[in-house]
Amino acid sequence: MSNLTLATQATQQIDLICRQSPIMPVITINDISEALPLANALLDGGISTLEVTLRTQTGLDAISIIRKALPEAFVGAGTVTSVAMLNAVVDAGAQFAISPGLTHELLLAGIDSTIPLLPGIATPSELMQGLQLGYQRFKFFPAAAAGGVPALKALAGPFSDVCFCPTGGINANNAREYLALPNVMCVGGSWVVPSDAVRNKDWQRITELSKLSIQALLQS
Numbered sequence: 001m002s003n004l005t006l007a008t009q010a011t012q013q014i015d016l017i018c019r020q021s022p023i024m025p026v027i028t029i030n031d032i033s034e035a036l037p038l039a040n041a042l043l044d045g046g047i048s049t050l051e052v053t054l055r056t057q058t059g060l061d062a063i064s065i066i067r068k069a070l071p072e073a074f075v076g077a078g079t080v081t082s083v084a085m086l087n088a089v090v091d092a093g094a095q096f097a098i099s100p101g102l103t104h105e106l107l108l109a110g111i112d113s114t115i116p117l118l119p120g121i122a123t124p125s126e127l128m129q130g131l132q133l134g135y136q137r138f139k140f141f142p143a144a145a146a147g148g149v150p151a152l153k154a155l156a157g158p159f160s161d162v163c164f165c166p167t168g169g170i171n172a173n174n175a176r177e178y179l180a181l182p183n184v185m186c187v188g189g190s191w192v193v194p195s196d197a198v199r200n201k202d203w204q205r206i207t208e209l210s211k212l213s214i215q216a217l218l219q220s
């Protein structure tokens with residue numbers, strides 16, 4: 001299969017995953033016992049696509065545990081910053097991978113990977129590095145610091161076929177503005193998984209926060 005066909009297939013997979021829910025929760029697991037109750041709390045709140053970051057040593061195990069226990073969830077890996085990490089998350093059972101930035105090596109590995117990669121970009125030049133290899137979907141990170149909604153509006157001009165999952169500084173107060181943009185598939189953020197709620201095992205609070213956030217975003 002040609003690289004372009006592989007890239008097109010990856011774009012279609014990312015579209016399917018990112019349009020499951022308007023919110024892609026950015027999840028950091030410190031204690032492996034948190035993995036399943038947290039994932040269930042998000043699913044109960046209407047969020048079925050989960051980005052488990054590799055910021056902690058438990059990230060890979062959390063991905064495996066959630067994948068085995070909750071087949072109804074779309075489980076991906078965040079903070080994938082190297083080819084080795086991409087291969088590790090594939091082995092752990094991740095269904096997609098998200099990176100905060102990109103390298104040429106990671107982009108190439110993403111094209112050949114069995115799971116789709118959503119590479120992070122912050123500038124048009126980084127975007128063009130991905131376009132060159134057939135990528136059409138990107139994480140826009142750090143969204144708020146990199147120009148926010150005005151930057152995404154500006155990118156739509158020269159890159160009309162490209163769509164984004166903006167992440168970084170997005171919360172219940174500004175998510176709606178991002179999601180209103182035609183080139184935004186969903187928004188990523190940690191605001192629906194507050195670290196104190198996870199630490200206190202306040203799963204009901206996470207479910208309620210997810211429900212309220214989804215309802216607010218889907219209101220016409």
Ligand SMILES: O=C(O)C(=O)C[C@H](O)[C@H](O)COP(=O)(O)O
Nearest residue numbers: 026053078079100168169189190
């Ligand atoms: O950790 C990763 O894998 C990243 O790529 C960065 C995260 O997506 C953002 O730091 C989330 O930003 P907040 O929603 O403002 O907390």
